[in-house]
Amino acid sequence: MTVRILGIDPGSQRTGVGIIDVDAAGRITHVHHQPIVLLVAENFPQRLKVLLDELDALITRFQPQEVAIEKVFMARNPDSALKLGQARGAAMCAAVLRDLPIHEYAAKEIKLAVVGKGGADKVQVQHMMGVLLNLNGKIQADAADALAVAVTHANVRATANRIGISARQVWSRK
Template sequence: MTTLLATRAVSPATASPVRILGIDPGSQRTGIGIIDVAPDGRTTHVHHSAIRLLGNDTFHLRLKQIFDDVRTLIEEHAPTEVAIESIFMARNADSALKLGQARGAAICAAVSMGLVLTEYAPSEVKKAVVGGGAADKTQVQHMIGVLLGLQGPLQADAADALAIAVTHANTRASLLGVGLARASWRRRR
């Protein structure tokens, strides 16, 4: 988990729900998942989708679409925090570079809107949601459906984005529960 911005802790008695935007970046599809977390810890599904990028003529236009669509979703749903999946080893260098650029476009969109952003490794997300860091996409899809009470099949990228948001909700609750204000959360690489 890497936190890019810091805020102060709020007393649970006076806290309002926290809206978390989870982003699963990709160069062909970028997953979006939005949840609300009540002060008592209850998590509620708000929105999920996948930004489909293959209709663009160039890769540069894909990056612009990620930036624009993430900003639009932030304006529409007003999240207070953002969680995004960090880079993992790709099969080849070209894929890794494109994924990094897609992440960068999403990060810039969120940070340009003044939001707190935290990064989570894929293995952290899988472990938090499924219980094991080597879980496959179908296990993540199933558990997110169960945890958020969603019916029917979930698109894989959207399910991953919801899983990232749920991981952030659980992590922030644990850290705030032991009295660590957001500004003191350690940075991990």
Template sequence: MIRILGIDPGSQRTGIGVIDVAADGKSTHVFHTTINLLDNDSFHMRLRQVFEAVGEVIEEHAPTEVAIERVFMARNPDSALKLGQARGAAICAVVNRGLDLAEYAAKEVKQAVVGGGGADKSQIQHMVGVLLGISGKLQADAADALAVALTHAHTRASTVRLGIPRTAWRRRR
């Protein structure tokens, strides 16, 4: 059994999702949440909240592998910078605990979970629910985090089937 933590970083909300993947490839939902960062008065306190919350999830759920969504270039440079900083806080929490990290672009996540790189949020929410047997509507950021974890599980299974050593994974940090 492999436990994977998926992270969808954001400067206003950060999604967290944890799944277990059995040897036969079946994925099971373990935990998901959304960290609401809008209650903080300052941006640096939001970064601290991301760092601490990701660390708490790691301590509580003990993932063996972690995957995070890669930053996309937004139209607004300030938004892209803030997103990158939130992502950096999450990465620091992961590597501070000695875990490896894989990165996936949003299009890769959409392709792996929905089957097309242009999928919208509602399609991701629906497919994550179907794949993990979660009834009811998932919050978008939590669904994205679970989708990142599922993408890592699928990619990991493919590389194992192809006989590619883990050290050769191109998305490993």
């Protein structure tokens, strides 16, 4: 059975989305990726509306069964952290409104899972997503991060299935 996973890298200016399919053997296939540019809106509340509308349209179009989202990290600027949290909340609402299960991963966990080190930079993540998903050309950074979230969840999910426990239990055992 193939499962479609929507990965989300939330942002208050751009939110990355990446969609992959993972089969029963754990093989991953790229489906779609893009940044959702929120700066087209005239104010922050309208950015959140753009995010909700765009994610709803992507969920309708691609029909994912699961969602993986990056956890918020502490930003240097409290205002930025609040806006990031609000964008993340809006993204989660888009999934919850469709009754999709949400799995959360910290940035360091994602980088460790896809690059091999928790302190990897964006260029390394972009490169690994290209290699792992057999994509040509440079992948936009937010979209690459979203693909990395989805790939992380696919790998955690495959490990959980192999050992007979939930994906949440796999990550909690680290």
